[in-house]
Amino acid sequence: MGIMGFLRNRAGVIIVVAIGVAIVAFLLSDAIRSGQGFISDSRTEVGEVAGESVSYKDFNQRVDQNSQQFKQQMGSLNSQMTSYVVENTWNQTVSSIILKKQTEKLGLTVGEEELFDLLFNNPTQQVKQIFSNPQTGVFDRSTAINSRKSADTDPSGQLKQQWVALEDNVQQQRVNEKYINLVKNGVYVNSLDAKDDYNNRNKLVNFEYVFKEYASVPDAQVNITDADYKEYYEQNKYKFKNPTETRTFDYVAFDAAPSKQDTLDAKVKIDKIAEGLKASTNDSLFVAINADTKTPIVYQKKGQLDPALDSVMFNANKGFVYGPYFSNGSYKVAKLIDSRISPDSVKARHILLNPSTEGGMDKAKAKADSLKNLIQNGADFAALAAKYGTDASKDKGGDLGTFARGAMIPKFEDAVFNGTTGQVMVITTQYGVHVIEIEKQIGSSKVVKVAVVDKSLVPSSKTEQEAYQKAQSFLSNVSNEKQFDDNVKKEGLNKLVGADVTPIQGSLPGLDDARNLVRWAFKADKGDVSNEIFDIGEKYVVAVLTAIKPEGTLSLEDVKKQIEPDVKRLVQAKVLKAQFEKNTNGATSLAQIAQKMGAQVVPVENIVFANPVIPGVAQENKVIGSVFGAQPNKVSKPIEGDRGIYVYTVKSFTSPAPLANTLKVKEQMEQAISQQVDAAVFEVLKKKANIKDNRANFY
Known part of the structure; x- marks a missing residue:
C-alpha cells in the first residue's frame, strides 16, 4: 500500500x-x-x-x-x-x-x-x-x-x-x-461563596415535623376544575416549551413472527443439515453452501465461541458435532474440525508484493521465492522490505509488531500461528504475495477450529400473508379516529401509542425501524388514518394521528392530559393545607397538631442544607430550605412539599467550626464549575443561535 x-x-x-x-x-x-x-x-x-x-x-x-x-x-x-x-x-x-x-x-x-x-x-x-x-x-x-x-x-x-x-x-x-x-478562566468564586458552601455542607439542624401525604386525601374530596388546570398551567408555563414539533399517534401491530409450523419446518431443515455436516469431508465448502452467515472458519481460543459451544468444544474430539441448538434467532449446528496448542501472540515481519505491478501473479510469486532464498542465505530482511515492499510496513523494515489472533486475515494468521519461530515462508492473500518471517511466538493455549452452520428462524410467506391480510382487513374498516378505536375494541387488539414523536425519530417501543411510520405522521393531519400498511420488522402496522404539538410554548389543551396528575396533587394540597391551617390555629405545639391531624410527630437530626432529604420520606428542597430560615422553637406555617404538607418546629442549629482554609474550598468550587463549562457554553450558544x-x- x-x-x-x-x-x-x-x-x-x-x-x-x-x-x-x-x-x-x-x-x-x-x-x-x-x-x-x-x-x-x-x-x-x-x-x-x-x-x-x-x-x-x-x-x-x-x-x-x-x-x-x-x-x-x-x-x-x-x-x-x-x-x-x-x-x-x-x-x-x-x-x-x-x-x-x-x-x-x-x-x-x-x-x-x-x-x-x-x-x-x-x-x-x-x-x-x-x-x-x-x-x-x-x-x-x-x-x-x-x-x-x-x-x-x-x-x-x-x-x-x-x-x-x-x-x-x-x-x-x-x-x-x-x-x-x-x-x-472567567470562572471566579469569592470568599463569601466559599463560606456559604462550607456552611451549607456542615451546618446541622435538628427539627420535628408533622406530615400528611397528598395521597391521603380521598378521591371523593378531589374535585378538579378548569380553574385548577389553568392555575397550574400559568404557574408552570415555563415547563411546557416544546423545542420542536411533535406528533402523537395510536397504532396496532399485526405480528408476522414465525409460527409453530415455521419453527417445526426450520427444525426439520436443521436436522438434515446436521446429518450432512456429520458426513461432510469438506467442512468449509459445506458451511459456505448451507450457512446463512458466511464467516471464515478460523482457530479461536476459549471465550471467543458462542457460549453454548465454548463449554463443549474444548473437551471434545475432532469430528464431534454439537446441536442443533437455538441461539440469537437462528438454529445452529457445529462441528469440531481441529484443536491444537497454539501461541497466544506472534511477532512477525513481511514483504508485500503487488502482482499488478510485478507483471502478474506468477512473476510476483517467483520474485517472492527469490527474496525468501536471499533471506534464508543471510540477506538483510529490513533492507529488502524497504526496497521491495509495497505497504506502509516497508518504512519499518516490514515490521508488523506483536499481534494476537484476530488481528490479521485468516490465511495470514494461520501461517504465522501454525509455523515456527525463525521460519520464512511465502503465502498469497487477497492483498498480494507475502514473504513472511516469524520472529517470535509468545505463550501457548488451546485453540479450536469450529465449523458452524446457521439457519435463521424466519416467518414463512404463508405466515406473513395471514398477518398482512388481518392488517388489510382492519384498515379497510377504519377511516377516522373513532372507527379506529371502535374496531380495536371490537377485535380485542392491543392499541399502542407513539407519544410526542420527534421529526427525526427512528424507532418506537417494539418497532426498531419505524422511520417510514414517523414520516407519514409528520405529513398527516390530526385524525388521519394511515393510507398504507407499514411493514416494520415482523409486524404490519396501521396508525391514526391523534395529536400535533407545535414548536414553542404548548397550550393548556396540548398538555392537559400530561399535567392531570400534577393538577390533582394541587387540589389535594389545597384540601390538606386547609385542614392544617384549621388545626394549627391556636395550637402551641406539634403534638396538638398531630393529634388533630391523625398523624405523628417525627424527630429528625443532623440534616444539612446541601443534602435536603427527609429520611424515610423524600428529597424536599422547599421544606429544608424553609427549615434553615426558621427561628427555633416556633411552630411553622403549613409548607407544601413534593410529597405532602409539612408543619415543623426547629429544635436547634449546630454551626461548624470557622472555615480554616478558604482558598482550598474556593479551588474545589472553581474546579467543579469548570467541569461544567464545556457543555454549558455549548447549550447557551445553541439557545442564542437561530x-x-x-x-x-x-x-
Whole structure:
C-alpha cells in the first residue's frame, strides 16, 4: 500500500461526538455520492445555524462518512444506529458552526509553529489515530511528516485536499479549546461563596415535623376544575416549551413472527443439515453452501465461541458435532474440525508484493521465492522490505509488531500461528504475495477450529400473508379516529401509542425501524388514518394521528392530559393545607397538631442544607430550605412539599467550626464549575443561535 492506503487503514475507533466532521472526511477520501435526485432545487438545505445554511449535499456526505466509520466497527447499521449517526452528525455541525462564529468574532487563531506542534510534536488525538502503529499504539512522527511532504507533490491533489481538511480541523479544535479556556478562566468564586458552601455542607439542624401525604386525601374530596388546570398551567408555563414539533399517534401491530409450523419446518431443515455436516469431508465448502452467515472458519481460543459451544468444544474430539441448538434467532449446528496448542501472540515481519505491478501473479510469486532464498542465505530482511515492499510496513523494515489472533486475515494468521519461530515462508492473500518471517511466538493455549452452520428462524410467506391480510382487513374498516378505536375494541387488539414523536425519530417501543411510520405522521393531519400498511420488522402496522404539538410554548389543551396528575396533587394540597391551617390555629405545639391531624410527630437530626432529604420520606428542597430560615422553637406555617404538607418546629442549629482554609474550598468550587463549562457554553450558544432543523425532509 502507498501513503493513501496507509492513511485509510490507520483509522482508529471513531468517537462521533468527540471528533470533528472534517477529520472524518480525511479518513474517508472517496466521497459517497449524495443522491439529490428526489430533492428539488428549492429544498436543498438540511437546516440553518446562526444564519449559515447547511446544504443537504455536504451534510449527507458527512452522514455517509460517519456511517462508513460505524460499519467498520459494528459490521452493519440498523435503523437506530443510523438515527444515532444522523443526530450526532447534526450536533457536530451545529457545534462547529456556532463555535467557529464565536472564535472568529474574538479573533482567536493558531500560528504556523503552533499548528506544526499540534500535527507532529504533540499531536492531537485525531492525528494520533491516523499515524499511530496499530499494534503498539505509538505515534509515528516520521510517517506523518513524510505524508505531509508527499501532499505537496501528489499529482491527483487528493492527498493535499485531505491534509488541508485535517489542518483546518486541528486548527479549529485548538481555537475552540482556547475559547473554552477563556470562559473557564472567567470562572471566579469569592470568599463569601466559599463560606456559604462550607456552611451549607456542615451546618446541622435538628427539627420535628408533622406530615400528611397528598395521597391521603380521598378521591371523593378531589374535585378538579378548569380553574385548577389553568392555575397550574400559568404557574408552570415555563415547563411546557416544546423545542420542536411533535406528533402523537395510536397504532396496532399485526405480528408476522414465525409460527409453530415455521419453527417445526426450520427444525426439520436443521436436522438434515446436521446429518450432512456429520458426513461432510469438506467442512468449509459445506458451511459456505448451507450457512446463512458466511464467516471464515478460523482457530479461536476459549471465550471467543458462542457460549453454548465454548463449554463443549474444548473437551471434545475432532469430528464431534454439537446441536442443533437455538441461539440469537437462528438454529445452529457445529462441528469440531481441529484443536491444537497454539501461541497466544506472534511477532512477525513481511514483504508485500503487488502482482499488478510485478507483471502478474506468477512473476510476483517467483520474485517472492527469490527474496525468501536471499533471506534464508543471510540477506538483510529490513533492507529488502524497504526496497521491495509495497505497504506502509516497508518504512519499518516490514515490521508488523506483536499481534494476537484476530488481528490479521485468516490465511495470514494461520501461517504465522501454525509455523515456527525463525521460519520464512511465502503465502498469497487477497492483498498480494507475502514473504513472511516469524520472529517470535509468545505463550501457548488451546485453540479450536469450529465449523458452524446457521439457519435463521424466519416467518414463512404463508405466515406473513395471514398477518398482512388481518392488517388489510382492519384498515379497510377504519377511516377516522373513532372507527379506529371502535374496531380495536371490537377485535380485542392491543392499541399502542407513539407519544410526542420527534421529526427525526427512528424507532418506537417494539418497532426498531419505524422511520417510514414517523414520516407519514409528520405529513398527516390530526385524525388521519394511515393510507398504507407499514411493514416494520415482523409486524404490519396501521396508525391514526391523534395529536400535533407545535414548536414553542404548548397550550393548556396540548398538555392537559400530561399535567392531570400534577393538577390533582394541587387540589389535594389545597384540601390538606386547609385542614392544617384549621388545626394549627391556636395550637402551641406539634403534638396538638398531630393529634388533630391523625398523624405523628417525627424527630429528625443532623440534616444539612446541601443534602435536603427527609429520611424515610423524600428529597424536599422547599421544606429544608424553609427549615434553615426558621427561628427555633416556633411552630411553622403549613409548607407544601413534593410529597405532602409539612408543619415543623426547629429544635436547634449546630454551626461548624470557622472555615480554616478558604482558598482550598474556593479551588474545589472553581474546579467543579469548570467541569461544567464545556457543555454549558455549548447549550447557551445553541439557545442564542437561530437554528432551523429540516432533517425530517431528508431522513
